[in-house]
Amino acid sequence: MNDILPQQSPAWQQVEAVLRQVAASYGYEEIRMPIVESTDLFKRSIGEVTDIVEKEMYTFDDRNGDSLTLRPEGTASCVRAGNEHGLLYNQTQRLWYMGPMFRHERPQKGRYRQFHQFGLEAFGLPDADIDAEIILLTARLWREFGIADQVELQLNSLASNEARATYRDALRTYLSQHEEVLDEDSKRRLQSNPLRILDSKNPDMQAILVNAPQLSEYWDDESREHFSQLCKRLDTAGIKYTLNERLVRGLDYYNRTVFEWVTTELGAQGTVCAGGRYDGLVEQLGGKATPAVGFAMGLERLVLLLESQNKIKSQASADVYVALMGEAAELAGVDVAERLRSELPNVRVLMHCGGGNMKKQMKKADKSGAAVAVIIGDSELENSSYTVKPLRDQTGQKSVSWQQLVEYLTATIAEKS
Numbered sequence: 001m002n003d004i005l006p007q008q009s010p011a012w013q014q015v016e017a018v019l020r021q022v023a024a025s026y027g028y029e030e031i032r033m034p035i036v037e038s039t040d041l042f043k044r045s046i047g048e049v050t051d052i053v054e055k056e057m058y059t060f061d062d063r064n065g066d067s068l069t070l071r072p073e074g075t076a077s078c079v080r081a082g083n084e085h086g087l088l089y090n091q092t093q094r095l096w097y098m099g100p101m102f103r104h105e106r107p108q109k110g111r112y113r114q115f116h117q118f119g120l121e122a123f124g125l126p127d128a129d130i131d132a133e134i135i136l137l138t139a140r141l142w143r144e145f146g147i148a149d150q151v152e153l154q155l156n157s158l159a160s161n162e163a164r165a166t167y168r169d170a171l172r173t174y175l176s177q178h179e180e181v182l183d184e185d186s187k188r189r190l191q192s193n194p195l196r197i198l199d200s201k202n203p204d205m206q207a208i209l210v211n212a213p214q215l216s217e218y219w220d221d222e223s224r225e226h227f228s229q230l231c232k233r234l235d236t237a238g239i240k241y242t243l244n245e246r247l248v249r250g251l252d253y254y255n256r257t258v259f260e261w262v263t264t265e266l267g268a269q270g271t272v273c274a275g276g277r278y279d280g281l282v283e284q285l286g287g288k289a290t291p292a293v294g295f296a297m298g299l300e301r302l303v304l305l306l307e308s309q310n311k312i313k314s315q316a317s318a319d320v321y322v323a324l325m326g327e328a329a330e331l332a333g334v335d336v337a338e339r340l341r342s343e344l345p346n347v348r349v350l351m352h353c354g355g356g357n358m359k360k361q362m363k364k365a366d367k368s369g370a371a372v373a374v375i376i377g378d379s380e381l382e383n384s385s386y387t388v389k390p391l392r393d394q395t396g397q398k399s400v401s402w403q404q405l406v407e408y409l410t411a412t413i414a415e416k417s
């Protein structure tokens, strides 16, 4: 679990601002769910025989003896909240959320035990038009962030539950013929969840899978048509994708569309964003049958990717540094800084504290990253004037009135931000 330190938080704030703005521009509304839910919710939705439920959840009994879990993802909570508050039945909802998730995984670059997701879920819409919309939304995000060339879309259809069950049997039969060469993980999954063997990272398993039956051979007609409608829309919008028949996802609730945006820039943890359709989950969790589709992206991975591409604008902590020379100025300075903040609310004003000579104060002003120092001393107080000293160019300092000071800061800072 990580601290996000002051020097990293501008990157997070920039990312979060773009996510909020783009989600709003597609008409999605924010929902905030609790971080702790009943353990049963995740077992029923993500699936008992998934890595998350089998070995990654932070689960504990509370004082009443109820089993609670720190949320490992947001979709289950979102559906629970939708059912509980009657948001889903006979309605469409476009929702997004952002916040910490918890999985007890082996930490490494891009994989943490507390991580953050931006997630987005659309309810009540069965057709491929909405699948296309959310993929277009993600593609817009990559353009906004300037990383469209660094991510690649992989797409698959898990078809209907029935089609997948038939395929699961065929895959199990095939893999059983190779049981003696399966690795431990795959042997374990052979009975419980053989589809997960498809995305095994072990090259030996991948070699065995070359001749395995393909999921697309088992697609039902409606799912095939749904997938073709999605591809048509992506083609029209100019979104490139690769069909990856081994893409099955690690959570059990999906059917039909599944997708992942992956990058090669982050090493092993290259999936930046992942999601798909889960038409059965709302009913499975006690609501009326409601189609749904969504995705979540890992914000740590997104920030790492943006940093690796130098897409984060570095940000100073202040715009204006108020330097105060002498006791009288120290008293008057508070009022000057307060008036500046009232007059120019978007300008960040750092007032010098702790006294000291001009050299010391200018050193601090420089370190703060401020573009301008406003200096107040005895002569300024006497003349009701302010000395403005640009810190990032050679323009030289000048003495100005209050009105001129406000105009100067408006032109050089407020209107540029």
Ligand code: HAM
Pocket: 072, 073, 074, 075, 103, 105, 110, 111, 112, 113, 115, 116, 117, 119, 120, 121, 250, 251, 271, 272, 273, 274, 275, 276, 277, 293, 294, 295, 296, 297, 298, 299, 300, 301
């Ligand atoms: P997921 O594939 O488990 O899907 O997670 C989505 C994304 O969260 C991953 O692609 C990755 O970027 C990030 N992520 C997952 N685990 C970690 C970790 N330990 N450290 C850092 N980042 C991580 C879901 O969670 C689904 N709820 C997505 C969804 C929403 N499907 C439909 N709606």
